[in-house]
Every structure is written in C-alpha cells, then in structure tokens.
Amino acid sequence: MGSRGSNSTGPRRRKRRAGKKAWERPLPAIDRPALALPEDPDFIFRFAVYGDNQRGVPIHRRIAKNILIAGAEVVLHVGDYVQDGKKSEQWDEQFRRPARRLLERTLFLGVQGNHDKESPRYYEILRPPGGKSRFKAVREPVAFFGLDSNRRLSQQAEWLGKELENTGEPWKVVFFHEAPYASSWPWPGGSLKTRQHFLPVLEEHRVDLVLAGHIHNYERFHKDGIPYIITGGGGDTLAKPEQLRNPFLLWAAKKHNFITADVYPGRIEVLARDLSGVPFDGIIVEKSGPREIELETQRRYTGPRPKSFPTHLGKR
Ligand SMILES: [Fe+2]
Numbered sequence: 001m002g003s004r005g006s007n008s009t010g011p012r013r014r015k016r017r018a019g020k021k022a023w024e025r026p027l028p029a030i031d032r033p034a035l036a037l038p039e040d041p042d043f044i045f046r047f048a049v050y051g052d053n054q055r056g057v058p059i060h061r062r063i064a065k066n067i068l069i070a071g072a073e074v075v076l077h078v079g080d081y082v083q084d085g086k087k088s089e090q091w092d093e094q095f096r097r098p099a100r101r102l103l104e105r106t107l108f109l110g111v112q113g114n115h116d117k118e119s120p121r122y123y124e125i126l127r128p129p130g131g132k133s134r135f136k137a138v139r140e141p142v143a144f145f146g147l148d149s150n151r152r153l154s155q156q157a158e159w160l161g162k163e164l165e166n167t168g169e170p171w172k173v174v175f176f177h178e179a180p181y182a183s184s185w186p187w188p189g190g191s192l193k194t195r196q197h198f199l200p201v202l203e204e205h206r207v208d209l210v211l212a213g214h215i216h217n218y219e220r221f222h223k224d225g226i227p228y229i230i231t232g233g234g235g236d237t238l239a240k241p242e243q244l245r246n247p248f249l250l251w252a253a254k255k256h257n258f259i260t261a262d263v264y265p266g267r268i269e270v271l272a273r274d275l276s277g278v279p280f281d282g283i284i285v286e287k288s289g290p291r292e293i294e295l296e297t298q299r300r301y302t303g304p305r306p307k308s309f310p311t312h313l314g315k316r
Contacts, residue, residue, distance in 0.1 A: 022237060022256070023056040028276045030062075035070040035260075035277040042264050045139060046071055048106075049175070049231050049259040051078030051213030053094065054115060056235025056256070059275065060098040063234055063258045066277045068101055070260050074139050075106045076146075078213030078231060079113025079177035081122070091121040109137050111146040113177040113213060118150070136163055142263055143169035145207075147176035149214075153197035160198070164205035171268060172207040173261075174198075179212035179230050181221055181246040189244035202226060209268065209285050211259070217241045218257045218272055220281060221248035227283055227290040231272065233257040250292075251281050269293070 037046060048067040053060035067075060081095035102108055103125070110126040112118065112133050122133070129135040133148035134156045145163065147156050164172060178191035180199045191214075202210060203224050213232035216239040220229050228248075232239075233256040241252035255274055262269040267286050271279040271293070282293035 021055075023058045023235060027058065027062050028274075030066060030069065031276045031278050032069060034273075034279065035066060037071045038262055038269075040264070044141065044263045044265070045073045046260055046262050047074035047076060047139070047142070047144075048072035049076040049078065049211050049229075049261070050234040050257075051177070052080040052113065052216050052232040053098070053235035054080055054083045055094065056237075057094055057098055058235075059256050060094070060235040062275050063256070064099050064102050066273070066275070067258060067260075068105065070277065072106060072260060074142075074144070075102050075108045076144065076173075076175050076211060077108070077110035077126075077234075078175055078211055079111050079149075080115045080213060080232070080234075080236070081110070081113070081126075082119075083115060083236075085115055085117030085119040085122065088119075088121055091119065091125060096125050107137065107139060109135070109144055109146055111176050112148050112150060114150055134159060136167075138169055141169055141265070142171040142173055142268075143167045145172065145174045147174065147198065149176040149178040149191060149194050149198075149212075153193055157197045157201050161201045161205065164201070164207070171209075171263065172205070173209045173211065174202060174207050175211040177212060178214045179210075179219075179228060181223070181228070181248055182212075182215045182230055183219060183242045183244050183246040183249050183252055184215045184217060184239045185244065187244060189246050199223075208287075209261070209270065209290075215239055215241070218251075218253040218255060218281065219246070219249060220251045220272070220283070221246055222250060222290055223248045225289040227270075227285060229259060229270065229272070231257055231259050253280060255280070 082090040180195035181190035210228045215232045272281040283290045
C-alpha cells in the first residue's frame with residue numbers, strides 16, 4: 001500500500017501534470033506596468049485583438065483581464081468564440097461570461113470563425129454593426145472592417161472594395177478569421193479562399209493592417225507592404241507554427257497571446273503580448289509600410305522545422 005502510494009506521487013503524478021490541458025496549468029503573474037497606456041501626448045486610443053478562445057476559459061479570462069488593465073477602448077475578436085457554435089450553452093460558458101466586462105466596457109467587434117457556425121447566439125451576444133457578419137465600424141481616425149471568411153466571400157470582397165474606396169478615415173484595419181497565408185494549417189499554408197477573394201482587394205486599396213486567427217499561435221508576415229498578424233492564441237490548445245510553407249513569414253511563436261495597438265496621428269504601434277501582458281513582438285505601422293520594433297523580451301521561435309521549409313527563415 002505504502003509503496004503504491006509513494007509511486008503515485010512520483011513519476012506517474014508528474015506525467016499527469018505534464019498531460020494537463022494548457023488551460024488547466026497555472027497562469028503567470030500579470031505585469032501591470034507592461035500593460036500601462038503610453039504617456040505620449042499624441043496618443044489617441046488603444047485597441048486590442050484576440051481570438052480562438054474556445055475551450056480555454058481560464059486563459060480567455062486572463063486575456064480579458066489584461067485587455068481591461070491595458071485600457072483598450074476597442075476590442076477586435078477574430079472568431080471562434082466557442083468550440084461548437086451549435087451548442088447554445090457554450091456561448092455562455094466559453095465566451096459571454098469570461099468576456100462580460102469587455103462586452104460591457106469596450107466597443108467589442110467580432111467576426112465569425114468556422115466553429116461559430118452562423119449561430120443566432122453570435123448575433124445576439126456580439127451584435128455586429130448592421131446585424132451582419134461583415135461590417136464597418138469607426139473610432140476616429142481608424143476604420144475597422146470585419147469580414148466573414150466562412151461564406152459569401154466574393155460578395156464581401158465586392159462590398160469591401162466599395163467601402164474602402166469611399167472611406168475617409170486615414171487608417172484602415174481589416175480582420176477576418178482565416179488568414180490567406182499561415183505556416184501551421186490548413187494545407188497548403190493558409191486559406192486559399194481568402195487568398196483568392198480578399199487578398200486582391202486588400203492589396204488594391206493598400207489597407208494598413210490585417211488581423212486573423214484560426215491558427216492557435218502567433219504569426220506575422222508582410223506582403224506587398226501590408227502587415228498580417230495571426231493572433232489565434234486566445235485560449236484553446238496551441239498549434240506548432242512553421243509546419244507548412246508561408247513564403248512571407250517573418251515571425252512565429254507557439255504561445256497564447258493577444259495584441260494591443262496604439263493609435264497616433266501618423267502611426268499605429270502594434271505589440272503582441274503573452275499572458276503576463278509582456279510584449280514579445282511588435283511593429284510600427286506607418287503609411288510607408290510596417291517596421292519592426294526591437295524588444296528586449298523578443299525571443300525567436302526555435303522549434304523543429306520540416307526539411308522542406310523555406311531557407312530564408314533561417315536568417316531570423
Ligand atoms: Fe478556426
């Protein structure tokens with residue numbers, strides 16, 4: 001009996017702990033100074049971005065808390081609020097309750113992911129502008145365009161083109177669930193449908209920043225002067241980056257994360273943050289294009305790479 005008891009607290013117990021889901025493990029302490037709003041007198045407002053929280057409720061709660069501490073005025077959600085959009089109770093357990101304060105205190109704008117399944121609860125809880133899953137919302141000087149990457153992509157591309165033509169706001173931020181390129185999945189390295197339908201419009205109108213999710217990690221790539229950020233680390237199980245070919249990939253990290261973006265008259269400073277709120281990657285978006293911020297806390301992804309992986313990544 002005694003020896004059986006001592007065995008169960010040894011290697012077997014360690015094994016159980018290692019096998020825990022990410023959201024069952026203890027969370028790191030919050031670094032409040034790292035989340036403070038900038039003191040620059042030109043600063044206008046901060047927006048935050050996250051997505052794919054799904055089953056990771058404690059992590060989702062932490063991200064929501066960090067975003068509130070960070071003083072974000074606008075929150076963008078890139079989709080996948082729940083694991084199964086058809087199950088009504090999941091909308092309360094996995095999204096509405098953990099995000100309650102954000103929904104109450106910020107302009108919360110969310111697009112649909114593939115797990116959300118056109119649920120009436122998406123429309124009820126998120127209340128997208130105009131009651132549609134593609135929309136425009138403005139917080140001067142930024143125009144935010146949300147798109148639905150699950151359905152009617154060509155119609156939305158047409159709508160987006162017209163909107164971008166007639167938009168007077170100097171900054172144009174577009175967000176949708178499935179990025180046109182990604183190094184994790186789906187094969188062959190990103191969504192072919194958003195690549196076909198959305199990408200030409202984004203490039204023709206030279207939008208300033210594109211945000212997506214779907215991939216449960218962090219990725220950043222730039223294409224034709226436009227920065228794309230995948231922030232799908234809002235709670236659910238993480239995915240290993242750098243598994244498929246994203247020829248434009250600049251930076252990837254397997255970690256839960258959220259984004260803050262600080263808007264100034266001539267620039268938007270974008271930081272990717274871990275669960276403590278500490279930035280691990282960043283860019284400054286300017287009209288001339290994006291440039292990287294060198295961060296003390298920056299760490300490169302050093303995980304395994306498939307043999308066929310493009311060699312330019314080795315330089316980073
Ligand atoms: Fe997804």
